[in-house]
Amino acid sequence: MKTILISTVAFIIGGFSGIVTMCLVQINRVNGNERFEEDDFDEERY
16 A cells, blocks of 8 residues: 555656646747747848
């Protein structure tokens, strides 16, 4: 019973940390693309 409980808690913590990591990477990627698009837009305008 103790093994099942430890496995379940580890699975939940691992899943949560994986989702948080993927969200942070995606947010970083979106912000990085917006920065490059704004730079390109400024260069085309002038």
